[in-house]
Amino acid sequence: MNAVLLLASRELRTYFNTTWGWIVLASVLLFDGLFFNIFGLTERARYSAEVLEDFFFYTSGTVMIGGLFLTMRLIAEERQTGTLVLLESAPLSAAQLVAGKFFGAWGFLLIILACTTYMPALIFVNGKVSAAQVGVGYLGVALSAGTTIAIGTFASALARNQLLAVVLGGAFTLSILICWFLARFTEAPLSDVLAYLAIWDKHFQPFMRGRLNTENIVYFLSVSFAFLLAATRAMQARRWQ
Amino acid sequence: MIEVSHLSRFYGNHRAVDDVSFTIASNTIVGFLGLNGAGKTTTLKVIAGLLPPSAGTVRVDGEDLADAPESFRQRIGFLPETPPLYIEQTVREFLRFVGRLRGMPASEVEARLPEVMTRCQLAGREDWVIGQLSHGYRKRVGIAQAIIHKPKLVILDEPISGLDPVQIVEMRRVIRGLAQECTVLVSSHILSEIEQTCDRILVLQGGRLVFEGEGETLRARNEGSTVLSLTVRGAADVAQSIVEAQADATIVELTETDGDLLNIRIELTEDHREALIHALVHAGLGLRRLEQEGDELEDVFVALTKSASLSGGDR
Numbered sequence: 311m312n313a314v315l316l317l318a319s320r321e322l323r324t325y326f327n328t329t330w331g332w333i334v335l336a337s338v339l340l341f342d343g344l345f346f347n348i349f350g351l352t353e354r355a356r357y358s359a360e361v362l363e364d365f366f367f368y369t370s371g372t373v374m375i376g377g378l379f380l381t382m383r384l385i386a387e388e389r390q391t392g393t394l395v396l397l398e399s400a401p402l403s404a405a406q407l408v409a410g411k412f413f414g415a416w417g418f419l420l421i422i423l424a425c426t427t428y429m430p431a432l433i434f435v436n437g438k439v440s441a442a443q444v445g446v447g448y449l450g451v452a453l454s455a456g457t458t459i460a461i462g463t464f465a466s467a468l469a470r471n472q473l474l475a476v477v478l479g480g481a482f483t484l485s486i487l488i489c490w491f492l493a494r495f496t497e498a499p500l501s502d503v504l505a506y507l508a509i510w511d512k513h514f515q516p517f518m519r520g521r522l523n524t525e526n527i528v529y530f531l532s533v534s535f536a537f538l539l540a541a542t543r544a545m546q547a548r549r550w551q
Numbered sequence: 552m553i554e555v556s557h558l559s560r561f562y563g564n565h566r567a568v569d570d571v572s573f574t575i576a577s578n579t580i581v582g583f584l585g586l587n588g589a590g591k592t593t594t595l596k597v598i599a600g601l602l603p604p605s606a607g608t609v610r611v612d613g614e615d616l617a618d619a620p621e622s623f624r625q626r627i628g629f630l631p632e633t634p635p636l637y638i639e640q641t642v643r644e645f646l647r648f649v650g651r652l653r654g655m656p657a658s659e660v661e662a663r664l665p666e667v668m669t670r671c672q673l674a675g676r677e678d679w680v681i682g683q684l685s686h687g688y689r690k691r692v693g694i695a696q697a698i699i700h701k702p703k704l705v706i707l708d709e710p711i712s713g714l715d716p717v718q719i720v721e722m723r724r725v726i727r728g729l730a731q732e733c734t735v736l737v738s739s740h741i742l743s744e745i746e747q748t749c750d751r752i753l754v755l756q757g758g759r760l761v762f763e764g765e766g767e768t769l770r771a772r773n774e775g776s777t778v779l780s781l782t783v784r785g786a787a788d789v790a791q792s793i794v795e796a797q798a799d800a801t802i803v804e805l806t807e808t809d810g811d812l813l814n815i816r817i818e819l820t821e822d823h824r825e826a827l828i829h830a831l832v833h834a835g836l837g838l839r840r841l842e843q844e845g846d847e848l849e850d851v852f853v854a855l856t857k858s859a860s861l862s863g864g865d866r
Contacts, residue, residue, distance in 0.1 A: 313652065316652060324637075392633045392635050393635040394635070395629070396696065399600065399601055399624060400652045400653055401621040401623075401625040401653060401654055402652065
C-alpha cells in the first residue's frame with residue numbers, strides 16, 4: 311500500500327511540476343467555464359435543476375477528455391523515456407504500479423473537478439437546487455472520470471508512445487460511449503448487452519439528474535476494475551513476475 | 552554469491568542468450584564483455600528480473616528469482632545504458648523517491664543519502680535539478696539510484712558509454728568503490744575499460760559464454776606464438792647472430808634506422824622472451840624499446856569471438 315501511495319503522490323506532484331498538467335487543468339476549466347457561460351447563463355428562463363443537469367452533462371465530457379490526455383503519459387511516457395525500468399526493477403508488483411499510476415491521475419482529475427464547484431455554487435445560491443443533486447452529480451462525474459482514467463491507463467500500458475496511448479484510449483472510450491447507438495441497430499441479446507454497456511447514456515444520465523442508483527455505481531467500479539486488471543496483465547506480460 | 556545456471560532467452564525463434572552459466576563471488580567486480588548484439592543486455596535484464604528467461608535460474612545468496620521476485624529485486628540495483636531519471640526532480644528528491652520505492656523507511660533513506668552522494672561523487676550536486684546535470688553526472692545519479700537500497704548485486708549496463716576521458720577516469724573510481732559494499736556486474740564492449748575496472752571477465756558471443764576468467768588468463772590464450780618488436784643500439788650482424796642462437800626464435804623483420812639503431816621483429820614459438828632479452832643485453836646491445844605484439848586484449852578478444860562465431864556454425 312505504501313508503494314501505491316508513494317507512486318500516486320509522485321504522479322500527482324509531477325502533474326503540478328510539468329507544463330502538461332497545467333495545460334490539461336487550464337483547458338478543462340476553460341471549456342467547462344465557456345460551456346457554462348454559453349448554455350447555463352442564457353436569457354431564456356430555465357429551471358435551476360435543468361441548468362445543473364446541463365453543467366454535469368458537459369463537465370462529464372470535458373473531464374473525460376482531460377482524463378485521456380492525462381493518462382497518455384502515465385506508462386507510455388515512462389516507457390518512451392526509459393524510466394519505466396526504474397519502476398519495473400523495483401520490488402513492487404505490476405498491480406501496485408498500475409494502482410499507483412491510476413490513483414495519481416484520478417487524484418489530479420478530482421482536483422480539477424473541485425475547481426469547477428464555483429459553477430454549481432452559483433446555481434445553488436441564485437437558484438433552487440438540492441445539495442443532493444449537486445453531490446450525486448459530482449459523484450457521477452468522479453466515477454466516469456475514474457473509468458476514463460482506468461481505460462487510459464490500460465491504453466498507456468499497451469502503447470509504445472504517448473500519441474498511440476491517447477489514440478487507443480480515445481478509441482476504447484468512444485466504443486463504450488457509442489454502445490447505445492450500436493444497440494439500436496442490433497438484435498437481442500446483443501442489443502441488450504450493448505445497451506447495458508453504454509457508459510453515458512445508460513449509466514451517467516441518472517447521476518446528473520440527481521438519481522443515485524447502486525447499479526450504476528457498481529457499473530462504473532466494475533468497468534474501472536476490469537480495465538485496471540487488463541493494464542496489470544499487460545504490465546505483467548512484459549516482465550518477470 | 553550470484554549463481555546463473557543454464558540461462559536461455561528467446562525472442563521468437565531467435566536465441567538471444569544460449570545456456571549461459573556462471574558464478575560470481577561476493578564483493579567482486581565482474582566485466583561482461585561482448586560485441587554489440589552478443590546478448591549482454593538481455594542477460595543483464597534477465598538477471599535484474601526485468602525479463603523472464605526462457606530457461607534457467609538466477610540465484611542471489613541462494614534465493615531464486617522465480618520464487619520471490621519482489622524480495623529478489625530488493626537485492627539488486629540496475630543501471631541501464633540510458634540512466635532512468637526523472638529529470639524534473641532534484642538529485643536528492645529523486646534518490647529519496649527511489650529509496651522509498653525500494654522499500655526503505657524515510658529515516659533510513661535520509662541516513663543513507665550522504666554516503667551514496669560521497670560514493671558516487673555527487674557531493675555539492677544534491678539540490679541540482681537532474682535535467683541541468685551533465686551526462687557524466689547523470690550517469691553517477693544513475694549509479695546512486697542503483698545502490699541507494701544497499702543491494703547485494705549492482706548491474707551496470709555500459710556505464711562509461713558517452714563519457715569523456717575525464718569522466719571515464721572518475722567513473723572507474725566510482726565503480727571500484729562499489730565493490731566495498733556489493734558485487735558489481737559491468738557490461739561493456741570496450742575491453743581496456745573492463746580490464747582496468749574488473750577482477751574477472753566474462754566474454755559473451757552469439758548469446759554463449761565463450762570465456763570466463765581473469766584478463767591475464769585471456770591474454771595467455773594468445774601466448775603460443777609471440778612477436779616481439781624491439782629497438783636496439785648496435786650492429787645488425789651481432790643482433791642477428793644472437794637471435795638465431797636462441798631456440799624457436801626467428802627474425803621476421805630487421806631494419807636499420809638513421810644512426811646505429813635497429814628495429815627488429817622476432818617471432819617466438821615458445822616462451823623464451825627472458826632468455827632472448829638477457830642474451831641481447833649481455834652482448835652489449837643497448838635495448839631502447841621492447842613491445843609484445845598481439846598482446847593487446849583487443850587482439851585476443853577479436854580472435855576469441857571470431858573462433859566462437861566459427862564454431863557456432865549457422866546458429
